[in-house]
Amino acid sequence: MSNSDARRARLEPLLVSARKIADPHSELGQTARRRLQASSGLSAAGVELALTRCLETAPSEAEIESLIRSTPSAQVAHVLLSANVFVAAHRAIAIALAASERVQVRASRREPDMAELLSSGAPNSFQLVSELTPHAGDRVWAYGRDSTLQDIAVTLPPGVAFHGHGSGFGVGVIHGPLSEQALAELVPRLAEDIVLFDQRGCLSPRVLLVEAGPELARDVARAIALELEHAERAVPRGHMTDQELAEVTTYCASASFSGAVFAAGLGFVSTSERWLLPPVGRNLHVQATDDATQAWSALRPMITSCAFAGSAARRHALEGSLRGARLCDFGRMQSPPFDGPVDLRDL
Amino acid sequence: MTRNVRSDALHAAVRSFAAGDRSRSFEELALDIAAFQAEFSPGFARLLAREQNPLKAVECIPGVPCDAFRMARVAVHPESEDRARFLTSGTTGGARGVHAMRTLDTYRALALGFGRAALLAVPGPRHVVALAPELDAPASSSLGQMMAMFMVDFEERGDFEVRTAARWLMADASVDVAGLARAALRAQEREESLLVLATSFALVALLDALEGRALPLPTSTVVMQTGGFKGKTREVEASTLRARVAAAFGIAQAQIVSEYGMTELTSQLYEATVPGTALQSQLQGAPGVYYEPAWLRVLSVDPVTLLPVAAGEVGIARVIDLGNVDSAVAVQTQDRVRRVAGGVELLGRAPGAPQRGCSLAVEEFMTGHR
Known part of the structure; x- marks a missing residue:
C-alpha cells in the first residue's frame, strides 16, 4: 500500500463515524444530538443545522487528496482541541490521521463530546488522552486562543513541530451594485452563515463591507435583519451566557449611539461609519466603504474567511490581499473544502 | 439660546455647584445637561429614543458606553471648537476613542x-x-x-x-x-x-x-x-x-x-x-x-439590563459626571463596582465572555483604559 493510500485508509473510519453522527436515525446520531445540544449551548435546530451543513461526511476525492498532500507526516500526531465549534474536532483529527498512524487527542475539558463521539464511532483510529506528551519527531496541532497557543509553543520539547490555529472572524464583501434578484439570493445565504453555531466559529461573519455606497449598505442591513428575524423562528438562537448577553447590550448601545441598529431576531444588525467587532450571538455590522481592504487593514491578520459577491476582477484583487484567509461565496463560509485546517493563517 | 451660550451657562453652573452653590441640585443639573445633549448630540438622542422615560430621573439617563467614544464623536460641538482632545488607548483594530472638550476651565x-x-x-x-x-x-x-x-x-x-x-x-x-x-x-x-x-x-x-x-x-x-x-x-x-x-x-x-x-x-x-x-x-x-x-455619582447597574442593582450588589459602573457638559453626562463603563457606605468599591473590569468556539472574542479585540 502506498503512503498516500495508507493515509487515505486511516481517514475512512473517521468519515464513517462522522456519517453515523450526522445520521439522525443512528444511535450515535441521536446520542450526538443530545450531548451536543447540552454542551454547545445551541438549540436543537442549531445542532441539526450544523451537523447537516458543516460536518464533512462526504468530502470529494480532490479534497481528500489535497488534505493528504498538504499535511506533513509525523511519528506521532498530537491534537489539542479547545472548546471550539464541535465540527472542528472532526477536521482536526482527520488532519492528524493524515499525518500519522499514531494519533493522540486531548479533547477540551469543557466540551469533550465531539471527540468522544468520533472515537466511539471509530474506536481504533485514534487515542483519547488526558495529557499530551510529544517527543522529538512528533507534531502538535493545537486549537484555541492565540495567547494559549503562544504559551504552548514555547513549552514544547525540541524537535516537536507545532501547528497553531487560533481565533478569528469572517467578513463579507459586496462589491458594486447588486440586482434585486442577486440581493434576494445573497441575503438568506449570509443569514445562514451567521446563524450557524450562533456565530461562534472562527469563520463566522461578524462584519459586512459594502463597496457600493451607504444606501445599499443600509438596504442590505435591513434585509439581513429581516432574514435573521425569520431564521430565529426556524432555528432559534441557543443559550447565551450572562457575559455574552452583557457584551451584546454594551455593543448595541454603542452602535445605537454611532449609527443605526436594526433588531434581528434576538440579535441585531448595525450600521455606522466606524466599527468595532460585534459580539457573537447573531450580530452583524454592515459598513459602506470605498475599499474593503482599507476598512479591514488593521484587522487583516484576524480574518479567516471572506464571502464575496461582485465582479470577477474585484474577487481576484481581494484574493491577492487575503492570503491565509478563505475566499468563498455567501452561504459557503461555514463549509470550506475538507482540504486542511479551516484556518490557513500562519500563526 | 445658541448651543454655546447654553453650554457656557451649564459649565458655569457646574463650576458653581462644585464650589458649593446648591441653588440647583445635582439631579437638576444632570437632567438639564442630558436635555442639552439630547438636543445637540444625535447619537445621544438615539440612545434616549430606546428608553421609556429617559429624562425622568438621574437613574434613567442612559449611559454612553465607553466604546461609543471609539465608534463615533461624542460631543455636542464640531471639531473646529475643540480646545482639547484626549485619546483613549487603542484596540487591536486600531480604534482610539476621543474625548473632545470645548473648554478646559x-x-x-x-x-x-x-x-x-x-x-x-x-x-x-x-x-x-x-x-x-x-x-x-x-x-x-x-x-x-x-x-x-x-x-x-x-x-x-x-x-x-x-x-x-x-x-x-x-x-x-x-x-x-x-x-x-x-x-x-x-x-x-x-x-x-x-x-x-x-x-x-x-x-x-x-x-x-x-x-x-x-x-x-x-x-x-x-x-x-x-x-x-x-x-x-x-x-x-x-x-x-x-x-x-x-x-x-x-x-x-x-x-x-x-x-x-x-x-x-x-x-x-x-x-x-x-x-x-x-x-x-x-x-x-x-x-x-x-x-x-x-458633582459625580456612580450607579451600579446590571450589565445585561443596565438597570440599577439593589444596594450592596455588584454591578457595572454608570458614572454621572456633571463635568461632561459637552460630551456625555452619563458614561457606561465596564468596571465592576459595589456601593458601600458613602463610597464605591472598584472590583476590576468586567471580564469578557469566555470563548465558546474559535470566533474572535470581543475581549481579545479590545484593549484600553485611560
Whole structure:
C-alpha cells in the first residue's frame, strides 16, 4: 500500500463515524444530538443545522487528496482541541490521521463530546488522552486562543513541530451594485452563515463591507435583519451566557449611539461609519466603504474567511490581499473544502 | 439660546455647584445637561429614543458606553471648537476613542478641587513629580493633562514650564530612579513636601528597578497611584503594591492614595486615606473605597439590563459626571463596582465572555483604559 493510500485508509473510519453522527436515525446520531445540544449551548435546530451543513461526511476525492498532500507526516500526531465549534474536532483529527498512524487527542475539558463521539464511532483510529506528551519527531496541532497557543509553543520539547490555529472572524464583501434578484439570493445565504453555531466559529461573519455606497449598505442591513428575524423562528438562537448577553447590550448601545441598529431576531444588525467587532450571538455590522481592504487593514491578520459577491476582477484583487484567509461565496463560509485546517493563517 | 451660550451657562453652573452653590441640585443639573445633549448630540438622542422615560430621573439617563467614544464623536460641538482632545488607548483594530472638550476651565476646576481635597495633606511648599511619560503637546492624555495641572497648581509658584525631564520620570516603560532620588533630595533640602503622581504600572516598574533596595522619600510624601495594568507585562494586587511601595519609600501605607479616572470622564474619584487631607478628615475612608465628589455619582447597574442593582450588589459602573457638559453626562463603563457606605468599591473590569468556539472574542479585540 502506498503512503498516500495508507493515509487515505486511516481517514475512512473517521468519515464513517462522522456519517453515523450526522445520521439522525443512528444511535450515535441521536446520542450526538443530545450531548451536543447540552454542551454547545445551541438549540436543537442549531445542532441539526450544523451537523447537516458543516460536518464533512462526504468530502470529494480532490479534497481528500489535497488534505493528504498538504499535511506533513509525523511519528506521532498530537491534537489539542479547545472548546471550539464541535465540527472542528472532526477536521482536526482527520488532519492528524493524515499525518500519522499514531494519533493522540486531548479533547477540551469543557466540551469533550465531539471527540468522544468520533472515537466511539471509530474506536481504533485514534487515542483519547488526558495529557499530551510529544517527543522529538512528533507534531502538535493545537486549537484555541492565540495567547494559549503562544504559551504552548514555547513549552514544547525540541524537535516537536507545532501547528497553531487560533481565533478569528469572517467578513463579507459586496462589491458594486447588486440586482434585486442577486440581493434576494445573497441575503438568506449570509443569514445562514451567521446563524450557524450562533456565530461562534472562527469563520463566522461578524462584519459586512459594502463597496457600493451607504444606501445599499443600509438596504442590505435591513434585509439581513429581516432574514435573521425569520431564521430565529426556524432555528432559534441557543443559550447565551450572562457575559455574552452583557457584551451584546454594551455593543448595541454603542452602535445605537454611532449609527443605526436594526433588531434581528434576538440579535441585531448595525450600521455606522466606524466599527468595532460585534459580539457573537447573531450580530452583524454592515459598513459602506470605498475599499474593503482599507476598512479591514488593521484587522487583516484576524480574518479567516471572506464571502464575496461582485465582479470577477474585484474577487481576484481581494484574493491577492487575503492570503491565509478563505475566499468563498455567501452561504459557503461555514463549509470550506475538507482540504486542511479551516484556518490557513500562519500563526 | 445658541448651543454655546447654553453650554457656557451649564459649565458655569457646574463650576458653581462644585464650589458649593446648591441653588440647583445635582439631579437638576444632570437632567438639564442630558436635555442639552439630547438636543445637540444625535447619537445621544438615539440612545434616549430606546428608553421609556429617559429624562425622568438621574437613574434613567442612559449611559454612553465607553466604546461609543471609539465608534463615533461624542460631543455636542464640531471639531473646529475643540480646545482639547484626549485619546483613549487603542484596540487591536486600531480604534482610539476621543474625548473632545470645548473648554478646559471646568476640567481644571473639578480636577483641582477634588485633587486638593484628596491629596494635599500639609500646608507649605510642595514639589510635584510624575512617574509617567512626559506630557505631549498638545496634550492627548487626560491623565497627563491632570498631572501637569497638579504640578502648577499645587506648587503655588505661578505658571511655569512643566515639560521638563525632571518632572516626568518615565520614558520607554522604564522609571528614572535617579530622577526620583533627586526630587526627594530637593524636597528634603528645601523642606518641601513631595507629591508623586504615578500609574500603577510605573510603580511596579520602579519596584523592579529597585530590586529590593529602598528609595527613602520625605516622610510626608504622598503618592497618588492610578490606572490598571491592561496590556502591560504583569499585574500586582492593589494591597500588595501599596505595601511594597510604602516599604520602598519609607512612608505610611495611608499616604498612598488611589485615584480612579477615565479619559471619557472629566472628574475623578479618590480613596480617603491620606491623614491631614480634607477628604480623609471628613470620611476616614478605608483603602479600596473610592469617594465621589459632589458633582459625580456612580450607579451600579446590571450589565445585561443596565438597570440599577439593589444596594450592596455588584454591578457595572454608570458614572454621572456633571463635568461632561459637552460630551456625555452619563458614561457606561465596564468596571465592576459595589456601593458601600458613602463610597464605591472598584472590583476590576468586567471580564469578557469566555470563548465558546474559535470566533474572535470581543475581549481579545479590545484593549484600553485611560
